[in-house]
Amino acid sequence: MPIVMPGRRPAKRFQDSKVIGGKMQHGRKSVNAELNVVPMVDMMTMLVIFLLMQFSATGEILYMQKDIKLPDAQHGQTIESAPVVAISASQIVVSGVKVAEVADVEKGEDFAIPGLEERLRDEKKRWDFIHQNDPDREKNWKGDVNIQADQKVPFRILKRVMYTAGQAGYFNVNFATLDQSNVAVAKAD
Amino acid sequence: MAGGGAPVPESGGRGGKKKRPLDAVINVVPAIDLLACTISFLLFTAVWTQISRLQVQTGGAGGPPAAEEKRQIQVTVTLGERGMMLTTSAGIAVEIPALGKSPDGQPVQDLKTLLQKLKQVKNEYPDQSSLTVAAEDGILYLDLVRVIDAAVGVGLPSVSVTAAG
Numbered sequence: 001m002p003i004v005m006p007g008r009r010p011a012k013r014f015q016d017s018k019v020i021g022g023k024m025q026h027g028r029k030s031v032n033a034e035l036n037v038v039p040m041v042d043m044m045t046m047l048v049i050f051l052l053m054q055f056s057a058t059g060e061i062l063y064m065q066k067d068i069k070l071p072d073a074q075h076g077q078t079i080e081s082a083p084v085v086a087i088s089a090s091q092i093v094v095s096g097v098k099v100a101e102v103a104d105v106e107k108g109e110d111f112a113i114p115g116l117e118e119r120l121r122d123e124k125k126r127w128d129f130i131h132q133n134d135p136d137r138e139k140n141w142k143g144d145v146n147i148q149a150d151q152k153v154p155f156r157i158l159k160r161v162m163y164t165a166g167q168a169g170y171f172n173v174n175f176a177t178l179d180q181s182n183v184a185v186a187k188a189d
Numbered sequence: 190m191a192g193g194g195a196p197v198p199e200s201g202g203r204g205g206k207k208k209r210p211l212d213a214v215i216n217v218v219p220a221i222d223l224l225a226c227t228i229s230f231l232l233f234t235a236v237w238t239q240i241s242r243l244q245v246q247t248g249g250a251g252g253p254p255a256a257e258e259k260r261q262i263q264v265t266v267t268l269g270e271r272g273m274m275l276t277t278s279a280g281i282a283v284e285i286p287a288l289g290k291s292p293d294g295q296p297v298q299d300l301k302t303l304l305q306k307l308k309q310v311k312n313e314y315p316d317q318s319s320l321t322v323a324a325e326d327g328i329l330y331l332d333l334v335r336v337i338d339a340a341v342g343v344g345l346p347s348v349s350v351t352a353a354g
Contacts, residue, residue: 037217044224051231062240071334075341076241087330146242149330156326158333159352162247173350174242177334181241 003033061146062176068150073177082144082174083123085116085161087153092161094119102153105160113164120145120168145170243337245322246349261317264310264345266303266336267353268324270296273336275306279314298332300339307343319347325354 010017061079064070067088086093092100092113099115131137145165149158162173263278272286283306287296311317320340324333337348 037221041217041221041224044221044228048224048227048231051228051235054235054237055231056236064238070240071331073241073243073334073338075338076243079240079242151329151331153330154326155324155328155330155333155352158330159324159326162350166247171247173245173247175245175330175334175337177241177243177338179239179241 003035062148065148068148069152070148070176070178071151072180074180076177076179076181079146079174079176080144082146083120083170084146084148084176085120085165087147087149087157087161089150089152092116095123102157105157111160111163112167113160116161116164117168120165120170124169141169142172143170144172144174146174146176148176243334243341243348244346245337246347247351261319262314263321264317264319265321265323266340268298268322268328268332268336269353270325270327272296273298273303275303275310277310281310295329296332298335300335303336304339304343307340307345311344318345319349320345321349321351323351323353326352 061081062084065086065088067090068086084095087102090102091098092102092105092115094116097119099119100113105113127141128137131140134140147158147161147165149161165171165173265276267274267276270287272284275281275283275285285299285302285306288299289297291297307320322333322336322340333350337350340346340348
């Protein structure tokens with residue numbers, strides 16, 4: 001890629017001409033230079049290839065939260081779009097909306113969590129509305145729900161969340177984990 | 190392209206006939222523009238944290254058992270404060286005690302031993318694909334996920350989670 005001094009200069013075909021080519025130089029040293037862009041194009045191509053390999057068509061289904069530290073797993077599957085129940089040490093959140101406090105859930109005598117059940121039933125109603133024209137709607141209903149819980153959440157909270165999800169029609173529970181399958185493969189190599 | 194290959198001589202041969210120069214300059218600016226746009230798009234849409242899922246069924250909520258499952262046995266891992274207990278309907282009962290306690294008072298489960306025992310069960314019953322994890326109330330999500338991950342890794346992908354006791 002050439003870098004040329006701004007201003008008038010002879011056309012390329014006249015650059016070698018002794019008659020016209022020299023007229024515009026006015027005896028000064030030329031500042032025109034050729035910039036080698038090959039390494040830059042190489043680098044950009046490699047960057048594009050790397051980013052394409054990282055690219056995920058499903059997008060970000062779960063958003064990492066500061067108060068939720070996910071456990072690692074080596075044999076997880078690709079996460080799919082489904083309602084997300086996020087359980088931190090203090091609260092339970094469904095798709096960004098807080099439905100219950102963990103302390104209240106622990107104190108509560110009822111096994112189901114009313115706020116969570118209501119919210120999940122709303123999600124199911126929304127799914128039913130979207131698929132109202134689908135004749136195989138009942139068959140296509142998979143009942144998937146993603147549970148994004150902190151490592152330190154005890155099972156007594158989890159089982160109530162799972163029970164409530166089941167009550168709302170979500171019986172296929174997916175535990176969200178950090179994918180370490182690449183790390184496992186690298187260690188095996 | 191600037192800085193590309195060596196120039197081709199403008200004239201050659203003995204004929205003395207001047208040939209047309211074969212040197213050419215390829216304009217790489219559009220290619221660089223395209224690459225820059227692609228990189229920007231990919232950087233904006235990149236997902237840096239890879240999150241996976243471990244699918245489980247809640248206790249007793251799975252579909253009707255398939256005909257093939259009749260040949261399978263019932264494998265249960267009971268996860269408790271003192272350790273784990275692997276039991277099967279074929280009569281195997283193995284206790285895997287916890288290795289100790291972590292600084293925060295939680296039991297450290299012996300996952301290596303569990304992995305070995307699950308491999309033995311899988312070798313003995315190659316058709317086996319289901320496992321039930323029964324956890325006590327105090328068990329952490331971390332330990333539950335580790336046990337499920339071990340089971341899936343061994344080749345028992347149909348994991349059901351239920352409460353112990």
